[in-house]
Amino acid sequence: MTDVCLDGSCHCGAVRFRVHLRDGLASARRCNCSYCTMRGAVAVSTRLDEFTILQGEDALSCYTFNTQQAKHYFCSACGIYTHHQRRSRPNEFGVNLACLAGHSPFDLSEVPVLNGRDHPRDGNPHRNPVFGTLIFRRCET
Template sequence: MKSGTVLRHGRCHCGAVCFDAILDAGFAGLRRCNCSFCRMRGAVVAPAELRITQGGDVLSCYRFNTMAAEHFFCARCGIHTHLRRRSDPHGFAVNVACLDGCSPFDFAEVPVMDGINHPDDVGGPARIAGRLRYDPAR
């Protein structure tokens, strides 16, 4: 693996779905999104190469609006594991909460992408709508 690349194993809550994720930029590519679905889901995701190692038959997929993005979740426990990104239909992003030894609360600040005004809808580059901060109590 090249420098900065991180290999992580992940799974859903019940363990039916397992996967390996290769994060080329490590956790530098973390993000959230403010579109209607992502806002309700609340996941922090990281772009990754993905290989399902178990439970591909248990995965369900949800699409909405343009039907371009595919949001995958375990049909047994309901946990969102990963998505095929609208902004890069050949790429995936994984829910960092599903990665072994990882939590979305491990990151003090996560950029929130402006999915309400997606570049494919309004033109121009992707924009950051804001930043989500986590300041743990001491």
């Protein structure tokens, strides 16, 4: 699947958005930074100008930490993370795959986990960009 336009929303529907994904779900990833580890979401990437809030911009809250560069947005009513402006690529949003209509992170058998603990902007010369792979296998019924 490539070059798709998808609608998405938070859990309660207060925040609704549309996103254009030039590479479909191929950019799906997790991150091992302290925040993403706790959040546990799978994100896909899009350019800032290819993400449009359709409803509920006033319902979004923003969380930043450490360098204050990444901006993590979530619905102030239901608490669901919808998207974030990336620190490593500030011209992109990471969008919560689970918020996209008809999609689930459980549809993916493998998701790369990026090494956000040793962020490229922190100047670690021995940094490996990939930390590991998250693998999902359905149980036999």
